[in-house]
Amino acid sequence: MAINKKIRQFFVPSLTPAFLIRAGCVAIFAYVLFGHLLTPFRIKGHSMEPGYQNGSFNFSWRLRYLLSTPRRGDVVVIRFAGQRVMLLKRVVALEGEKIEFREGKLFINGKELDEPYRQLPCNWDLPPRQVEANSVYVVGDNRSGPIQNHYFGQTSVARILGGPLW
Secondary structure, eight states, rough: HHHHHHHHHHHOOOOHHHHHHHHHHHHHHHIIIIIIIEEEEOOOTTTTTSOOTOOOEEEEEETSSSSSSSOOOOOOEEEEEEETEEEEEEEEEEOOOOEEEEEEEEEEEEEEEEOOTTOOOOOOEEEEOOOOTEEEEESSSHHHHHOOOOOOOOEEEGGEEEOOOO
16 A cells, blocks of 8 residues: 555655745756757758758757857757747858859868768759858758758858757
């Protein structure tokens, strides 16, 4: 009988002041952690494959760029629309750099960029463009589809929420 009582008490605890204080602390901690530090998101789409799979789940570490700015090669979470729609992309060019795609190859300031994370063939062509101040140029790793089917380009550093946790 003592085991049944302990099981019942575990699932339906007494609402003592100590229990309510503990529950309130856990709720506040979870709100701060998952609302402001580790924002959960689900990856929808194939733009970052093979590194990040469609349908997988991750967290955006919001403090990643608190004291630094994104560097070339970083995978970043970008606020696309409001607080709910986010994009996961790779930084390929920094402010002041000239970027272009020629026959699927990415060129930064006229030099081809080595992209070991990109595994699928690409045939994109995009004329040279300069990245503005306080901005970075982002693009997905999977560029096997037509260029018009992708979200990519210059984005303000202020729109970057952080980086994926893993």
